[in-house]
Amino acid sequence: MPIRPQYRRVSALQRQFFNREGTLAAYDEELREIADRPRILNVVGVGGIGKSRLLQELRNRTPDTYRTARLDLQLPTMRQQEDALAVLRVEFGSQGVQFDRFDIAYAVLWQRVHPQLQLNPRTTPFAEESEVLSKILDDAMGLPVFGTAAGLVRLTGRAIKNRKRRQRIENDPTLQELDGLSNAELSHAVSYLFAEELRASAADRQYVVYVDAYEALVPTPLPGGRAYGSDAWLRDLLGQLHGGLTVLASREPLRWAAYDAEWESVIRRSDIDGLPMAARLDLLAQAGITEIPRQRSIAEASAGVPFYLHLAVDTHLQNPARPGHTGTAEEIVQRFLQHVAADEVRILELLSAARTFDVGVFQAVGRAFDLPTNLLLWESLTAYSFAYPLPEGWYRLHQLMIGALQRHLSPAVQRHVHSTLRAHWEDLADRMERGAARSRGLARLSPLREAVFHGLHAQDITPERILRHADRAVVLNGRQAVDGIVKDLRDRLAVAPVAAEPATADHGPLVDLRDAADCLEAEARLDQGDAAGAIELTPRLDRPVRSLVAARLALAGANARRIAGQSALAASIFERVWEEHDGEARAAAGFCVADLRMWQGDFRSAFALAEEVYGTCSPGDASTRGDLKRLMHLGHRFLMDFDSAARLLAAAEEEYRAAGSVIGLANVRTNHAELYAFTDPVAAVPAAAAALEVQRDLGAQHEMGKAFTAMAMAQTRLGEYERAASSYLSANEALDRAGYRSGRARADMFRAFLLYRRDERAAAKELLLHAAREFEECEVYPSLILAIGGAAERLGLGGAELDALAERARPRVRPLGTPAELQERTQAVLSMFLGEDA
Template sequence: MSIRPRYRRVSALQRQFFNREGLLAVYDEELEGISERPRILNVVGVGGIGKSRLLQELRHRTPDRYRSARLDLQLPALRQQEDALAVLRTEFGAQGVKFDRFDIAYAVLWQRVHPQLQMDRKNTPFAEESEVLSKILDDAMGLPVFGTAAGLVRLTGRAIANRQRRHRIEADSTLQELDSLSNAELGHAVTYLFAEDLRQSAQEQPFVLYVDAYEAMVPAPIPGGRSFASDAWLRDLLGQLQGGLTVLASREALPWTAYDKEWDAVIRRARVEGLPMAARLDLLNQAGITEIPRQRSIAEASAGVPFYLHLAVDTHVQNPDRTEDAGTSEEIVQRFLQHVAPDEVRILELLSIARTFDLEVFRTVGRHFDLPANLLTWESLTAYSFAYPLPLGWYRLHQLMVSALQGHLSPAVKREAHAVLRAHWEGLADRMERGAEERGVARSSPLREAVYHGLRAGNLAPDEILKHADRALRMSSRQAVDGMVKDLRDHLAASADHTEAPSSVAAIRDAADCLDAESRLELGDTGAAMALTPVRETSARSVVAARLALAGANARRIAGESALAARIFEQVWEDHSGEARTSAGLCVADIRMWQGDFQGAFALAEEVYAICSPEERVIRGDLKRLMHLGHRFLMDFARAQDLLLQAEQEYRAVDAVIGLANLRTNRAELLAFTDPEAAVAEAGVALEVQRELGAQHEIGKVYTAMAIAQIRMGQLERAELSFRNANAALDRAGYRSGRARADMFRAFLLLRRGEPEAASALLRHATREFEVCQVYPSLILAIHRATELIGLADADITAAADRARPTIRPLGAAHELEQRTEHVLSMFVEVDS
């Protein structure tokens, strides 16, 4: 905290007022609605949000036809009934309000409390300001204490000439009863007569009372409003103020309905939110902080709390050359925690470690550190306005508090707290995965929190990060995994001070890159996946290294670098013996199939399937789906259908969202050759699923299947549009071989439209792309046969077919593949007779 005069901070009240138009409108509405009943506008907001400045602005804008007074409960003396009433009487009295009856009652109360003092002009409150008391004391000629209220009333008859005022005093039943009242009852009577005199004056001129910092009177809010009567006199006063408006600022909404439901009809609540960004920037600009990057930095850090902005301005005024605004966080947290019970601050410091918390998190932390973890403490903590409620019983602390509160904890305590929270979230994830409980959170989010806390506890290995991510995916949450990646990146950025070992930082970075690359691949963002996985000569023995290598190789396979991808796949399959081995085997089988070695691909797929554990249902489903694709490219559609059903069984057993979505794509692709009408319907459903996931390469494949089916149905215009959509998605994904396959079938569309030259050129282009990407030799042979059937033989295509033929190792005899290929081609081209 900076060492400087605290008085200087009052300057915030003199700076330009910004924003709050909505609150000003509410205030104007309440002013117009003043009637013969009490009315309270409760302005609510966290410490530092600008409530005091707002009250000042409201008073400044109030028309002269209203009297006004202010009661600042931050001053300890004004939390006492007698002192507060004296201040209000002085302010309103200076504006012409006659407090005849109150002055007499207050003198009686004063004499009751100070019996040793003589009642004269020197010792009696308001003796100079009160016309009634001054004349009474003048007539009394300095006599000793009169002793009774009745005596004061009798003297009034001689002291006041105005018959109406004299009669009002002499006939007042409350004044007649003062001498018989107990001290407590006398205090109530004094409040009543203050309200009565103010109400009487309000018939001629209404009033507004501004009450600031209610939380100073009730520092520990308790749900239900039970504040042990510390604010009883204030409630009693405000409940009697008719003919005016009270504007009361507090950090928590007034809980007075716990005493009487009728308060609901009296109190209107208006929340003071953080300043919007434009207002923050205007405030800083007006205060002399004009450098745009610095403005933006301060404005974002402030979270819309004006107190933070004014601290930054004060820092700038004292030292304009200072580039940072550090040192304000401690002042912020002191502002927030002002009036918070001391025994609650410690548990708040520990809760600041948790990004969100509920009753169970609170109890877990409290019990571990031997702090109060009972329900009463919980209700008190969550009643503070800086504890923001979230749905279903969850809370978070105001972001400006978090870092400052954590700064109160030693590194050892922070690590231990993170370890406790990691264990809590992992236990919750276990129970939710078994379906044992519903906690109002997504099933996968506890796993993200476990990773977050495990990183900061320093007890989470990189391979454990991947395990948690895999569990989240099995729970159908790519969003949770993306959140883990963000948390990992943030942790790495915070570790730039080299407090962690370089090897540890590198391992965590690899884990982040791995998860990020895998996510990008699912979205079809090949370029980003490749950027995250540069080719490097390192061992793939660890799980993280193996999966990172596989992600990079898959990205390169999609981009057309099949030879490099195959080499990486083979290396991981040979070197790695851990959990990623089955994934490596799947990838090797996959690339072998695309390169035409169907026999080797199927043999390896069966081998990998045999070593899969029963829990690896997703890999098992992927292997079945791979073999389905192999049979589909071999034109054996019946066998392909059987394997697709087997893959679906594996996916559904664990509700594998990605696997089931890709299976939708494959079903549309298969139906395009077996039932085109059903294919179009299935493609429509698949598009909805893949768009929700954002998988561009899958979207391109679905549109291609739809176009193929539409060609077969004779819907050529629709097919053309589908091909355009397919190409756009495939190009976005950088999926060269997928785009070439779409071009191959679009060439058949051009043939149907009578454009043989354009079709021939497109077939040559598709053939070149297949060769460059080193994939689909069986499709090169199909293209060659199609050109023969339609009389468009091409030397380049013939040469490519000659090169492709030896690379194909089909299942069964080669002539059987040729017969099936001829059958499929007959669906699209007419044989030239």
């Protein structure tokens, strides 16, 4: 922490006040509703959030018709009942409140506690402020310690001329009992008389008491809100303040209902959160920091905590050339931990490595470092206001604390903490997969993402392991978990950790991590149908493919290019990975080779290779097995063998369910809609709608385009031409966003049949020709080029160019069975869409 005068901190109290409209409104409402009952407005917020400044603002805005007094418990002397009452008595006394009975009782207590001192004008509290004491102290010298009250009352009767006032003192039953009370009872009586005098004064002017820094009085509350009696006098006093309002600022909310349920109806809570960005920028501008980049940097780093902002302003005023938020970290953490027990700070330092934690994380870290992990300590830690509660028993530390606390740990300790947490999250993921652990509270986070995060910081996780964790994370938490892993990888690469070995252009720790990030992001882009984005992430496809990361990255790049219509380039990459890679990605490469062969019309070779790859897959690789079954389903569908296609789609769905593949099951929904478009158009429309709902959640544009196409095909068959036209328009938009050229051409082919049925022959002819050209350029679907040629001839829409396209496509088609059988099935399907199957 910088060495500098601490008195400069008060400069924040003179700066312009910003925001807090909610609490100001609550305060105004409480002022209007003051009644003959105690009321407490509990202002709650973390250290440095601006509670003291807020109390000052509340007091300044209070109308002069109210009396006000402030008790600052940050001062150690103010935490004692006698001293606190003295401060309040002086402040309210200066505003016209008469404390005759309290002054006498306080003098009795003073002599009881200081029996070696005589009552005299020089040593007795309030001797100058109290009209009663000032008149009788000269005669009070020599009063016995146990008889002081009776003596003072007797002397008062001779000194006070006002009859009503004298009788009120002489006849007061509490004053008459003081000499017979124990010291503890006498202390309670003094608080009672103070409250009585203040309550009586409220008849002509109501009052407000401001109490700051309650946590200084109760630094270590017990679970449930109870304390070790250190705040008993304050609760006793505030519970008697009828006719006024108390505003009490604390880091944690008051939980006095643990003592008496009636406190629930007395206390109103008002949470103080971080300043919004606009208020932060205004504060900095008003304080003289006007450079926009510096303003933005300081405002973002502050997390909305005014204490941080004022520190930055003070630094700027002392040295304008110095970065505004340099040197504030240690001051911030000291501010946050000012009232935290010393034995709890160490575990908080370790927990700062965790982005989110529950009791399991707390215990794992504690055991690793031989620290206490009992439930009482856990409840104490999570009671602090800087430990933000999340759903289902999870917590996170305040953003500003995390970095500062981690600076207290050596690099070796930090790595050990992260390694411990990586192992903890991996174990939790294992137990969740086995069904041995409930996913309580884990819907919002992924254990495997957390494992990767900590593995990166511990530097004990390989890129291959990261990919495997990502694959498992999709099953446990969905695609968003992988998006999170990619973000964590990018963030880690941005700080460029020291490499364990030199990196070459194609290899090294940082290069491998970058490739892992590129691979996962490219695969995610493909799942969303963003081929262009995947291509940007894979500019090079000529690198070695021996490692798992390199092989999967190459496959992602090749698949993106296949979607974009670069089939020949994609095929060469698929083949190279299939031949050169002998690891986990080889099955995926074999699938891709079979996939492309099928789209290129070589159904025989594609089915043979798919069967071969399926046979090499282990039973645990159910997702790839599902992909292969679904591929063969699509092949049979393009061969117009719908019974075989339905059987294989059902088999693929079983594999995906076994693998827990969310994306695979979503794609099966699309395939069902596509199949129904040929076999059951009535069922196809709701099936396509259901597929669209799922694919929208996944953001898969290409699958959405296919679902819209299936819906339009079914609506065409059902004679719902307007709806079909609208569905085709939606399909084209989605397919264009995905950059899926062959998918768009397939949709155009079937849209041409809609145009023909609407008697738009010229447009239909042009669209059929366009679709055939696209198929040839993309080197896919020669069987569909033949289908287009057959349809055009049948409808009288043919031409020389279309005939030439069909002739070039014919030798590329190698179906199961004979070409004549395929042509017969194709003609039957064409009849469905041309309206000739009725």
